[in-house]
Amino acid sequence: MTAAGSWRAGGISWGVKELRYIVVTGGVMSGLGKGITAASIGRLLMNNGYKVTAIKIDPYINIDAGLMSPFQHGEVYVLKDGGEVDLDLGNYERFLDVELTRDHNITTGKIYSTVIDKERRGEYLGKTVQIIPHITEEIKRRIRQVSREGGCEICLIEVGGTVGDIESMPFLEAMRQLKYEESGNIFFVHVTLAPSTMDGEQKTKPTQHSVKEMRELGLQPDMIAVRCEKPLLPETKSKIAHFCDVPIEAVISCHDAQDIYKVPLQLDQEGLTRYLMKAMRLFPLEERRDWADLVRKMDAQREPVRMAIVGKYTSSSQCTDAMEDAYLSIREAIKHAGIEAGLLPQITWIDAEELEAGAPEIVLRDFDGILVPGGFGSRGTEGKIKAITYARERKVPYLGICFGMQLAVIEFARNVCGLENASSTEFGPTPHPVIALLPEQENIRQMGATMRLGNYPAHLKKGSLAEHIYGTTEIVERHRHRYEVNPAYIQLMEKAGLIFSGTNGDLMEIAEILDHPFFFSSQFHPEMRSRPNRPSPPFLAFVQAMKARKDRMAQAPISA
Ligand code: GLN
Numbered sequence: 125m126t127a128a129g130s131w132r133a134g135g136i137s138w139g140v141k142e143l144r145y146i147v148v149t150g151g152v153m154s155g156l157g158k159g160i161t162a163a164s165i166g167r168l169l170m171n172n173g174y175k176v177t178a179i180k181i182d183p184y185i186n187i188d189a190g191l192m193s194p195f196q197h198g199e200v201y202v203l204k205d206g207g208e209v210d211l212d213l214g215n216y217e218r219f220l221d222v223e224l225t226r227d228h229n230i231t232t233g234k235i236y237s238t239v240i241d242k243e244r245r246g247e248y249l250g251k252t253v254q255i256i257p258h259i260t261e262e263i264k265r266r267i268r269q270v271s272r273e274g275g276c277e278i279c280l281i282e283v284g285g286t287v288g289d290i291e292s293m294p295f296l297e298a299m300r301q302l303k304y305e306e307s308g309n310i311f312f313v314h315v316t317l318a319p320s321t322m323d324g325e326q327k328t329k330p331t332q333h334s335v336k337e338m339r340e341l342g343l344q345p346d347m348i349a350v351r352c353e354k355p356l357l358p359e360t361k362s363k364i365a366h367f368c369d370v371p372i373e374a375v376i377s378c379h380d381a382q383d384i385y386k387v388p389l390q391l392d393q394e395g396l397t398r399y400l401m402k403a404m405r406l407f408p409l410e411e412r413r414d415w416a417d418l419v420r421k422m423d424a425q426r427e428p429v430r431m432a433i434v435g436k437y438t439s440s441s442q443c444t445d446a447m448e449d450a451y452l453s454i455r456e457a458i459k460h461a462g463i464e465a466g467l468l469p470q471i472t473w474i475d476a477e478e479l480e481a482g483a484p485e486i487v488l489r490d491f492d493g494i495l496v497p498g499g500f501g502s503r504g505t506e507g508k509i510k511a512i513t514y515a516r517e518r519k520v521p522y523l524g525i526c527f528g529m530q531l532a533v534i535e536f537a538r539n540v541c542g543l544e545n546a547s548s549t550e551f552g553p554t555p556h557p558v559i560a561l562l563p564e565q566e567n568i569r570q571m572g573a574t575m576r577l578g579n580y581p582a583h584l585k586k587g588s589l590a591e592h593i594y595g596t597t598e599i600v601e602r603h604r605h606r607y608e609v610n611p612a613y614i615q616l617m618e619k620a621g622l623i624f625s626g627t628n629g630d631l632m633e634i635a636e637i638l639d640h641p642f643f644f645s646s647q648f649h650p651e652m653r654s655r656p657n658r659p660s661p662p663f664l665a666f667v668q669a670m671k672a673r674k675d676r677m678a679q680a681p682i683s684a
Pocket residue numbers: 497498499500501525526527528530550604605606607608
């Protein structure tokens with residue numbers, strides 16, 4: 125029954141393996157957590173033993189998220205093949221514990237550029253090239269190609285934006301066609317909102333209108349997942365069922381959860397899995413308990429540790445969601461590490477520019493650890509460097525990510541090796557370019573490919589903190605950067621105590637200080653391979669180091 129080519133369905137062999145599609149659309153407004161709802165549905169099916177993958181459709185014209193501002197759109201997430209994509213793909217990787225590729229993020233830009241290239245090559249044989257059928261065919265072709273990779277059994281398709289947006293029309297039309305072509309194996313979930321009035325009444329009109337809009341496009345949801353503050357009342361459910369033409373069991377309450385990782389089990393309790401699996405003729409193949417265990421660990425009493433993230437734009441006075449989204453994977457990786465270590469890391473976002481004028485011994489006094497994340501450009505760098513000096517001298521645990529490693533190298537070159545005005549060529553000419561573009565990169569750069577992106581291996585030095593943290597000497601991590609440690613300065617810095625304990629040929633991947641309780645920085649982004657049940661080793665070691673420092677300080681407060 126589980127032989128290749130046959131569909132595993134609780135004892136029934138369907139002969140040819142039929143892939144199931146679950147299309148998730150959104151109504152009423154953006155920002156409802158459609159991606160989390162979709163990822164949670166995927167996790168619930170995984171918990172029942174199915175192999176799930178996900179495709180995110182972003183109806184914008186950009187080819188990918190590479191050039192989009194993280195402070196407007198959230199972080200640019202990097203996939204193993206170097207695809208620079210929407211942050212929702214990060215959520216899919218974390219919830220489904222998979223590694224996706226750039227093809228899992230479909231944008232209008234990608235679709236049109238393929239179709240236009242084909243047209244220029246004469247592949248349309250003189251026909252008029254149109255949205256229907258040429259654009260819609262290309263959308264379906266990509267979906268089918270990606271969903272069949274790796275023996276997946278269920279493919280989630282999240283259509284970004286809101287039903288009714290002009291940009292998403294071709295995608296919704298492609299979904300309408302897919303409904304016929306994949307009849308019986310496709311299920312539509314529509315995520316909407318039921319706002320509450322002051323006296324707690326849950327309003328259903330926005331949901332009704334949005335379903336009406338879908339129907340006008342020839343689509344009828346099979347399930348309506350309703351975002352709401354408090355659980356949906358029975359009368360609200362029945363009203364939605366009635367007006368939107370779905371059974372009452374297919375109206376699912378998606379009320380606010382304390383944490384995104386609690387959403388899957390909450391949806392399960394609401395009856396989502398039962399209804400969906402029945403409708404799609406899926407039977408439980410196994411019962412995985414790991415997600416429930418994760419939530420249990422998360423709920424256990426955990427000791428707080430306090431950390432500062434010193435970044436650009438991260439003004440502590442305006443700690444907005446947009447800013448937190450700009451560092452989403454870091455926030456999640458810290459959370460994963462905290463759950464595993466039984467600790468509750470509390471993050472304070474500190475604006476590097478504020479620190480430029482301020483005194484680090486006052487601003488950073490109360491933290492058990494300091495993290496400097498990735499970044500581009502010179503704004504705020506001197507403030508970040510001040511924070512690194514403070515962490516190095518005061519022996520405060522330090523985790524530097526990408527830019528956070530480059531600045532740690534600059535800080536060390538200036539203040540320990542005495543290389544005055546040492547810097548990165550990213551900021552302009554410097555007498556000591558300790559961070560620079562390598563000559564071979566200069567050539568690549570001229571050809572337009574400027575970044576080192578995606579998974580690359582690194583070799584770790586035996587006996588280093590890095591080896592201790594990872595428990596191995598060979599690792600693979602995600603990258604997104606242009607500049608590198610300049611090999612001309614390595615010997616000098618290593619002699620002075622900054623050790624490059626992770627390397628990939630001539631490229632320096634990790635810099636650590638031995639004479640320090642925890643000073644670890646990496647050119648790669650370990651946060652992007654962190655999973656709720658499998659925290660990133662550097663993050664886990666960092667939160668543990670924070671706890672150790674907290675204990676040390678409690679024992680010897682006066683020497684602080
Ligand atoms: N700006 C630096 C570079 O391009 C660091 C990039 C980053 O932190 N992601 O190399």
